[in-house]
Amino acid sequence: MEALRNAFDFSDSPRVDLVIAAMVAVALLLFPLFSPSSFAIATIIQFFIFALYGMGWNTIGGYGGQVDLGKAQYVGIGAYTTAVMLIRWDIPFWVSMPIGMFFSITWSFIIGYPLFRLKGHYFAIATIATSLVLKDLFEIWDFVGAARGLEISPIKYSPPDFLRLIFKQDIYYYYVIFGFFLLGILIINWFRRSRLGFQLRAIKDNEDVARSLGINVHLSKVKTYAIATAFVSMVGSFHACYIKNIEPEDTMSLDISILIALMAMLGGAGSLWGPIIGAGVLIPLKSYLKEWLGARGGLVGIDLIIYAAIIMVISAREPRGIWGIVERVRRRKRL
Amino acid sequence: MPILDIRHLVKEYGGLRANDDISFTLEKGELLGVIGPNGAGKTTLFNCIAGLHPVTSGRIFFDGQDVTLKPAHEMARLGLARTFQVYTAAGDLTVVENIMVGCFLRTRSRKDARRRADGILYDLKLSDHADTLVSELPVPAQKQVTMATALGTAPRMLLLDEVAAGLNPSEIDDIMTSIRHIHNEMGITVMLIEHVMELVMNVCDRLVVLDYGHKIADGTPADIAANAEVIKAYLGERYVKEHAGELS
Ligand SMILES: Nc1ncnc2c1ncn2[C@@H]1O[C@H](COP(=O)(O)OP(=O)(O)OP(=O)(O)O)[C@@H](O)[C@H]1O
Ligand SMILES: [Mg+2]
Numbered sequence: 001m002e003a004l005r006n007a008f009d010f011s012d013s014p015r016v017d018l019v020i021a022a023m024v025a026v027a028l029l030l031f032p033l034f035s036p037s038s039f040a041i042a043t044i045i046q047f048f049i050f051a052l053y054g055m056g057w058n059t060i061g062g063y064g065g066q067v068d069l070g071k072a073q074y075v076g077i078g079a080y081t082t083a084v085m086l087i088r089w090d091i092p093f094w095v096s097m098p099i100g101m102f103f104s105i106t107w108s109f110i111i112g113y114p115l116f117r118l119k120g121h122y123f124a125i126a127t128i129a130t131s132l133v134l135k136d137l138f139e140i141w142d143f144v145g146a147a148r149g150l151e152i153s154p155i156k157y158s159p160p161d162f163l164r165l166i167f168k169q170d171i172y173y174y175y176v177i178f179g180f181f182l183l184g185i186l187i188i189n190w191f192r193r194s195r196l197g198f199q200l201r202a203i204k205d206n207e208d209v210a211r212s213l214g215i216n217v218h219l220s221k222v223k224t225y226a227i228a229t230a231f232v233s234m235v236g237s238f239h240a241c242y243i244k245n246i247e248p249e250d251t252m253s254l255d256i257s258i259l260i261a262l263m264a265m266l267g268g269a270g271s272l273w274g275p276i277i278g279a280g281v282l283i284p285l286k287s288y289l290k291e292w293l294g295a296r297g298g299l300v301g302i303d304l305i306i307y308a309a310i311i312m313v314i315s316a317r318e319p320r321g322i323w324g325i326v327e328r329v330r331r332r333k334r335l
Numbered sequence: 336m337p338i339l340d341i342r343h344l345v346k347e348y349g350g351l352r353a354n355d356d357i358s359f360t361l362e363k364g365e366l367l368g369v370i371g372p373n374g375a376g377k378t379t380l381f382n383c384i385a386g387l388h389p390v391t392s393g394r395i396f397f398d399g400q401d402v403t404l405k406p407a408h409e410m411a412r413l414g415l416a417r418t419f420q421v422y423t424a425a426g427d428l429t430v431v432e433n434i435m436v437g438c439f440l441r442t443r444s445r446k447d448a449r450r451r452a453d454g455i456l457y458d459l460k461l462s463d464h465a466d467t468l469v470s471e472l473p474v475p476a477q478k479q480v481t482m483a484t485a486l487g488t489a490p491r492m493l494l495l496d497e498v499a500a501g502l503n504p505s506e507i508d509d510i511m512t513s514i515r516h517i518h519n520e521m522g523i524t525v526m527l528i529e530h531v532m533e534l535v536m537n538v539c540d541r542l543v544v545l546d547y548g549h550k551i552a553d554g555t556p557a558d559i560a561a562n563a564e565v566i567k568a569y570l571g572e573r574y575v576k577e578h579a580g581e582l583s
Pocket of ligand 2: 377378379420
């Protein structure tokens with residue numbers, strides 16, 4: 001009960017933040033009614049997806065300071081569980097999604113348990129490695145389509161199919177993921193105010209001190225990693241139904257993992273709104289750059305250079321991202 | 336039964352014996368000071384007791400229970416809290432949030448943790464700073480916050496590692512007031528490491544002196560100040576002459 005109350009309690013956020021957040025939420029709610037282009041809708045769906053990935057990453061990576069560069073493996077587990085179950089046994093999304101989460105969390109315990117014995121950079125590298133190994137496995141595993149991947153063909157179903165999450169128009173996907181997005185905010189708000197959230201913040205600051213305050217550092221990290229994983233896996237399941245065509249190279253690539261971490265850090269790791277802001281900046285940039293560059297074949301790859309430049313500027317000027325700048329300006333005004 | 340019983344404790348770092356066959360006991364309600372020159376092994380002793388570093392040999396009993404190789408988080412749960420010599424408190428968190436981290440050891444409820452933290456803030460006269468970021472506080476207040484955070488875990492015994500280092504005389508007075516409050520009012524057994532002799536001689540019931548990893552003396556402040564070996568190793572002739580009147 002108290003957990004539920006905490007999830008809805010934003011009283012420690014300044015009122016202007018809440019007013020802005022509410023305005024943005026209403027704008028996002030009404031946006032599809034103004035018959036926007038399908039490109040705009042697709043871009044905003046990508047924003048929701050990556051905002052959710054970022055929120056999940058933020059629990060362990062932001063609040064806990066454990067830089068995780070392997071989130072794509074859980075996108076993959078979620079997406080593949082949902083796709084395989086739907087294609088082979090016609091199991092609906094609302095059943096396969098929690099099962100995918102269960103698989104993801106199980107996998108997160110298996111690798112998190114040893115990985116969290118590692119420190120700092122070693123942890124980051126190890127997460128990349130496990131993610132790549134899993135991707136390679138999926139590439140040779142025939143049951144899940146190996147390198148060809150899987151295709152959910154919509155003609156077999158009669159959209160709109162709310163159970164299987166098969167729709168013809170993107171607008172349905174838009175509202176489903178919007179619902180997840182709002183739910184995600186509530187979960188993160190619970191997390192940051194919970195005992196576990198406090199423990200992770202203490203761990204980020206100094207592990208020896210955290211231990212001396214009675215925190216089982218290893219266990220707290222493993223638990224939080226599972227929460228992060230559940231988020232990503234859930235959205236991975238959604239991704240499968242939305243994209244309908246998944247293959248290891250796209251779904252589980254290192255790019256995805258890096259983009260997730262990058263976005264959260266750009267917006268502000270360890271803050272409630274940071275990952276959302278990060279996705280809000282980078283996803284439109286990425287979409288429009290891709291579209292603009294699509295016409296100029298020779299410039300492929302320049303988007304990566306732009307991201308690298310952004311992250312360099314951010315980390316040199318304000319390691320706590322855009323949200324860090326906001327907070328600093330605010331504090332200066334108060335003093 | 337003593338609250339703490341240390342028997343033949345040895346701690347080696349590589350070839351270095353930072354603690355060498357140290358034994359002593361501490362009764363409930365005592366206020367013990369640990370003194371000695373730099374590098375004598377005082378912080379090492381705390382790290383061993385608190386379970387942060389595994390001892391090389393010897394035994395440690397806490398409240399009658401053998402806790403020799405218990406990890407730090409379990410020691411905290413058993414009722415042992417500590418502060419750190421060089422560490423202040425989590426700078427990104429506000430004062431009250433820092434203390435809540437400690438309080439969460441005994442409760443899952445945020446409301447409960449907040450209530451306990453407010454009580455400790457009040458006791459240590461820190462209420463005005465509750466919502467300030469620790470990094471924005473002056474150093475003396477930060478030291479008080481580290482004590483408050485340790486108190487958040489509701490300990491039976493508290494280890495303080497040089498909480499008065501670098502403070503001016505009036506700030507030292509404030510710290511002494513806080514230590515006495517923790518000891519007398521809250522009824523917590525205290526063991527403290529300190530180089531500030533004024534504090535040690537004024538608040539401690541008893542002193543243990545370390546030198547090169549050995550315990551070289553154990554007794555009341557007056558005994559210690561008169562101990563030839565301690566004077567030679569640590570206090571120095573000048574200290575004893577200057578304070579001759581106060582100690583007898
Ligand atoms: N983690 C460690 N690894 C290796 N050597 C250590 C470690 N901790 C302490 N030492 C060594 O053990 C010896 C005792 O150090 P310790 O920190 O216990 O001294 P101290 O009495 O607390 O000194 P000070 O008054 O300067 O704080 C020193 O020689 C120190 O270099
Ligand atoms: Mg020391």
